[in-house]
Amino acid sequence: MGQSVLEQSAVSSSPSGAAMRAVPLEGGCGAMIEGVDLTRDITQAEFDFVQQAWNEHLVLVFRGQSIDEDAQLRFAERFGPLGDRKVAPGALRERAEGVKQVNPKILLVSNIKEDGKPIGAFGDGEMWFHIDSGYSAKPYRYTFIYGVTLPSTGGNTLFSNMYKAAEAVPAKLRERLKGRRALHIHEYKRAERVDLSADFSGAPHFWHPVFIRHPLTGRESLFVDRLMTQAIEGLEPAESEDVLAQLYEIGERKDFIYEHVWCLGDFVMWDNLATIHARTWFPPEEQRLLRRCTVEGVPVSG
Numbered sequence: 001m002g003q004s005v006l007e008q009s010a011v012s013s014s015p016s017g018a019a020m021r022a023v024p025l026e027g028g029c030g031a032m033i034e035g036v037d038l039t040r041d042i043t044q045a046e047f048d049f050v051q052q053a054w055n056e057h058l059v060l061v062f063r064g065q066s067i068d069e070d071a072q073l074r075f076a077e078r079f080g081p082l083g084d085r086k087v088a089p090g091a092l093r094e095r096a097e098g099v100k101q102v103n104p105k106i107l108l109v110s111n112i113k114e115d116g117k118p119i120g121a122f123g124d125g126e127m128w129f130h131i132d133s134g135y136s137a138k139p140y141r142y143t144f145i146y147g148v149t150l151p152s153t154g155g156n157t158l159f160s161n162m163y164k165a166a167e168a169v170p171a172k173l174r175e176r177l178k179g180r181r182a183l184h185i186h187e188y189k190r191a192e193r194v195d196l197s198a199d200f201s202g203a204p205h206f207w208h209p210v211f212i213r214h215p216l217t218g219r220e221s222l223f224v225d226r227l228m229t230q231a232i233e234g235l236e237p238a239e240s241e242d243v244l245a246q247l248y249e250i251g252e253r254k255d256f257i258y259e260h261v262w263c264l265g266d267f268v269m270w271d272n273l274a275t276i277h278a279r280t281w282f283p284p285e286e287q288r289l290l291r292r293c294t295v296e297g298v299p300v301s302g
Contacts, residue, residue: 025258027256028160030060030258038071038075042075058159061267061268062266065265084104084296088188088204095189109123126190129158129276133186134206138297140294141296146268155281158260160252165247181210183232184205184230185228186204208300210223213301215273217274
């Protein structure tokens with residue numbers, strides 16, 4: 001894989017004296033950031049470097065970090081107002097609430113239980129491709145996750161480049177979707193679509209354009225995912241299902257995907273408006289804990 005401009009022109013303004021580099025990762029997106037220590041407040045030069053790398057690579061990995069919750073939130077807040085953890089409606093709350101989730105800015109993604117009760121949410125098994133809070137009026141702009149406790153195998157996170165997916169939509173299909181919106185619904189499940197014949201009014205849902213324009217880069221992104229995108233506006237159910245199946249397939253092409261195999265101390269951040277992400281299976285008897293925070297978004301438009 002060729003070097004990016006960021007890798008070729010390393011910046012040497014880190015307080016430690018180490019050169020900062022963004023080293024592209026294998027796959028459709030992603031870069032490893034070197035020479036930045038997240039245990040301290042980053043400088044403006046470091047922030048600018050990270051933001052530029054993020055706009056280019058969509059997913060950034062910082063390896064070997066040792067940060068607490070406060071440091072994570074301080075770093076994330078440099079990129080915009082912190083997002084609040086979405087609270088599920090009462091009937092769905094047991095799927096998303098954990099006894100250790102006490103900071104409204106933090107979501108614990110974990111299968112760990114204490115006294116028979118989950119400490120966090122979305123803990124076990126695989127999870128289909130999705131967009132964080134894509135079901136809300138203002139989807140999160142960015143997501144930040146730190147690896148705290150990991151299983152011996154599995155639980156990898158897959159990221160797909162939705163800029164590339166948008167470019168790959170065939171011209172005839174693109175014309176059919178011109179100006180249309182898609183319905184996103186969240187029933188707090190991990191690998192199961194919503195039954196549209198049932199009453200889903202009690203679940204969070206929202207209509208967004210199928211293609212959105214990224215507010216920072218100006219690039220077009222395909223804003224569709226398998227887990228939460230359930231219908232296309234103005235299409236009959238059978239036609240909508242056929243179109244969605246095509247869009248799921250495009251968005252999940254292997255050459256668009258970077259698969260992150262977690263190591264303890266990994267800090268991973270991604271652009272939620274330009275990627276979708278998923279989780280692979282891992283042994284249910286092994287513990288897994290990731291600490292997530294977000295940056296609030298704005299309404300998306302085509």
